[in-house]
Amino acid sequence: MRIPRVGGDGVWRWLSGACVALSLLAVVALLVLVVTRGLAHFWPADIEQLTLDDGQRIAGIARGSEAGEQRYFTANRDLDGEVWRWVETQAIERRETPPELLYAERRDWGPFIGRLTALETPAGERLQGAEAERRLRRALAGDAEVTTLHVRNVEGRALEVEFAQVASLSWPNRMDIGDKLAAWGHGVWRFLSEAPSDGNTGGGVWPAIFGTLLMVILMSLVVTPFGVLAALYLNEVARQGPLTRLVRIAVRNLAGVPSIVYGVFGLGVFVYGLGGHLDSWFFAERLPSPTFGTGGLLWASLTLALLTLPVVIVATEEGLARVPVALREGSLALGATRFETLRRVVVPMALPSMLTGVILAVARAAGEVAPLMLVGVAKLAPEIPVDGEFPYLHLDSKFMHLGYHLFDLGFASRDAEAAMPLVFATATLLVVVIVVLNLTAIILRHHLRARHRALEHS
Amino acid sequence: MSAASFSAAETQRFSSAVVDFPSTSSCFDIEALSLAYEGKPALRDLTLRVPRHRVTAFIGPSGCGKSTLLRGLNRLHDLNDQVTRNGHIRLEGQDIHGRDVDVAELRRRVGMVFQTPNPFPMSIYENVAYGVRLQGVKRKRELDEIVEWALQSAALWEEVKADLHASAWTLSGGQQQRLVIARTLAVRPDVLLLDEPASALDPISTLKIEELIRGLKSQLTLILVTHNMQQAARVSDYTAFLHAGELVEYAPTDTLFTNPRLRRTEDYITGRVG
Known part of the structure; x- marks a missing residue:
């Protein structure tokens, strides 16, 4: 059996080459990790509504899983006290993506996930249903004025949100890929161009x-x-x-x-x-x-x-x-x-x-x-x-x-x-x-x- | 000027220093010059007169001090703290180490061409204009004239006139050396020091440089350091043979090469010692 001589040309070449390859790999891995996870944050993911076997309802965005459990970003810190939920996969009875679920970023309390129930306008009107949603979309585009949003989470708990508190609002489950790309671009732009809000965890940099x-x-x-x-x-x-x-x-x-x-x-x-x-x-x-x-x-x-x-x-x-x-x-x-x-x-x-x-x-x-x-x-x-x-x-x-x-x-x-x-x-x-x-x-x-x-x- | 102006001691030390310039006066008067690098002597008690408007060659084996002597003539040694000097060098009667001497002006008057061509990383035109601009010449037309004149004097004009704004580094070695000569001529020096100017060049370029040296002596005094005995014989009027920091023999070139007085000189020029 031939043992490669230490100090021989071949060994040195392989050793030095391997070091370069390893360094390159480390750099590429670092960049890929940071860039993909950084940019993925702005992608408007679908909101899932889960019905558990104990009748509980949860709405959130799936973010990873571990040992039979799935992690959901459920937002609504003001209602639930926390924004993450671990859910046992087996306990999930039903999984839906209702189109009317909305995702709103608020300047305080962080994001909200839930449904729009009613809308108040400066004129004192109270709009509901499809009309409310149409008006809200116009307001988001800057064509109409709105004062207060009445929303509920999927458990039915109601909340009022001042429109001025809303940094952004979308219905991710209704978006097609083009809408999502546009929303992603908008999200990146807001990140780059806005000042931080909500204790630095929201807004831009x-x-x-x-x-x-x-x-x-x-x-x-x-x-x-x-x-x-x-x-x-x-x-x-x-x-x-x-x-x-x-x-x-x-x-x-x-x-x-x-x-x-x-x-x-x-x-x-x-x-x-x-x-x-x-x-x-x-x-x-x-x-x-x-x-x-x-x-x-x-x-x-x-x-x-x-x-x-x-x-x-x-x-x-x-x-x-x-x-x-x-x-x-x-x-x-x-x-x-x-x-x-x-x-x-x-x-x-x-x-x-x-x-x-x-x-x-x-x-x-x-x-x-x-x-x-x-x-x-x-x-x-x-x-x-x-x-x-x-x-x-x-x-x-x-x-x-x-x-x-x-x-x-x-x-x-x-x-x-x-x-x-x-x-x-x-x-x-x-x-x-x-x-x-x-x-x-x-x-x-x-x-x-x-x-x-x-x-x-x- | 005659040999009689040498001191008795010097005449005794090298009787061959009987150099008379029948048709010219002396340009440099070097008197009892000693130079040492970090205490090690490089030149010992050297006395020599360099004639005006002639070509004088310094020959000798490597390390004999001929380049050291040359660099002493425009005070390039000033840059090195380690060099110590004794004795005097006079240019046209004025001590070049005198208090009122402006070194920059001295170096303008005593131009120098080095062993390896050293054009600046600029255009051909800018290389030649460099020293002229330092003299305060700013007018474009005046600069143009001087540049053309200098390049013609260095026999380079015809080769580069088509593109004066090309980088000087695109020229061949021989052309670069002539450019350096042109650059030096442009500031109108009285003396041109040439430190083995052709040693890095091919034979044809060498020939051109030698022709140039012969042609220039009507305008200025030239001092040539060379390894090459044939070159010294071909271009110089006077030759000084240095060995181990001492002047061994100094004579008109013809005399020195055909009828050297000292055995050491003869051995060197015939190639028995080197």
């Missing part, structure tokens, strides 16, 4: 998207010049010696400091230190309520800028070091000063590397959560920090962040289980945001390289 993007952009604006100038100094100006080496090692080690430590630093230095002083100098009339002396957009951006500074410095330094000595000498030999050489030859050639550093910094910052919890992220800040009021960009305001929102949904919300689909949807979004940010930077870098080439051809 727009403030969190905006907060994440704005913070990352502000961070880039700070970290890019700082990092690039620091790298220029280290690589081009400073005398290369033990001290420079020490600084370089320190910078690289800074990249390994746990991010929460940066959060603590930000809290101590930026929020309490800088912020506290700013308040006592400029906003004394508002004290004791803090303006800058509490976590906010500015401090979060600065903290993350600090966190990502090593990334930009290291990438820039590598880019600078790659510029051939021959080109520097060529420029100097033409009577260029060191600064002119830097500006006209070295920096343009290192520009793509600098951008790579910023890309990496952005990718790192967009996903960071821990330090933000200390320096300005909020559970709920439905107002985005940009508005029409001077100074338009409110650097002192708290903001929402996708990563923190994810944490909040999954671990800090009233009903983590009900929020689970939203966790996946938010995770999908976070991945998409990071991919978009990266792509933007890559396109920018490509554009710069192209301009660099075009400059050669201009």
Whole structure:
């Protein structure tokens, strides 16, 4: 029998190949899981009405099963006290999908599943049956006015819902595939464009998207010049010696400091230190309520800028070091000063590397959560920090962040289980945001390289 | 100028340094120059006069200090903290290490072409215009004229005039080297230092560079470092043979190659030592 020799070419090739395959598999599996479960949340599934052998009636959406039991999302927290029901499959006598069952998302108390019994209009009319449903559809389309919905759950318990409380309403069992697709698209759009409601378990995540993007952009604006100038100094100006080496090692080690430590630093230095002083100098009339002396957009951006500074410095330094000595000498030999050489030859050639550093910094910052919890992220800040009021960009305001929102949904919300689909949807979004940010930077870098080439051809 | 201006000690050390420039004056006066890298001597007490508007070749085995000497002439060593210097270099009578000397201006006056072509990642036009722009020339027409003149002087114009805005990196090695020469000529230097300018090139490109060097000496002083004895013999008027950081023999090229004074020189140029 031939035993493959360890260290032989074949073994190494298989081993390394298998590692790559495993990594790819892990990435693909992660994406598929997150994306499918995230996007499935918005699909208007059929509502089943179950009659159990003890005569009980349940209406809900089937969400998984386990050991002879089926799990239903039954909504109606205000009536039942909970939104999930485990039902023994054997106990189910009848399964129906009555077309008149409706699914309404309310701004308080979460979704409702049941039937419409009557409708009140501002004129004091009380409509019932098919007429009520027609009027309600027109009202949802914005063509008519309605004040109150009278609804019942499948057990017959009645409830009144103010129309203003209704975020969305549909009859999933009556929808064909086209309607469902449209409703799905609408659901995704609402998720992206609306502020959260109902303790973050309902509504959308727009403030969190905006907060994440704005913070990352502000961070880039700070970290890019700082990092690039620091790298220029280290690589081009400073005398290369033990001290420079020490600084370089320190910078690289800074990249390994746990991010929460940066959060603590930000809290101590930026929020309490800088912020506290700013308040006592400029906003004394508002004290004791803090303006800058509490976590906010500015401090979060600065903290993350600090966190990502090593990334930009290291990438820039590598880019600078790659510029051939021959080109520097060529420029100097033409009577260029060191600064002119830097500006006209070295920096343009290192520009793509600098951008790579910023890309990496952005990718790192967009996903960071821990330090933000200390320096300005909020559970709920439905107002985005940009508005029409001077100074338009409110650097002192708290903001929402996708990563923190994810944490909040999954671990800090009233009903983590009900929020689970939203966790996946938010995770999908976070991945998409990071991919978009990266792509933007890559396109920018490509554009710069192209301009660099075009400059050669201009 | 005559050999009489050398000190007695120097004449004694290398009697062969009896170099007279009957029809020209000296461009560089190198006096008792010593250079060391990190304390290790690279040039020892070197005294030499380089004639104006002639081609002077520095030859010698690898590590003899000929490139070190060349780079000393436009103060490229300034970039390296590890280099220490003693002695003087005078350009047209002015000490190039003097307090009032602007290094950038010195380097403009003393252009340099390196062993491997080093065009910038820009267009042909921009490469040539680079140094000119640094001098503050901005007008398009003026730039155009200088670029054309420089490219013609470097015998490259005919080959590239159709597309001046192509990337310089698309040119062949020989063309790139001539482009680098054009780039250097464009800032109107008084001296052109050539550090083995043809060592990375094929024979035909080498020939073109050599023709160019011979043609340019009416305009400026050329100093050529080369490994290639035939090249030194073909293009230079004066040749200095360096060995282990010392100037061994310096004479008109014809004399040095046909009738070397010292045995070491003869051994080297005939290939017995190298």
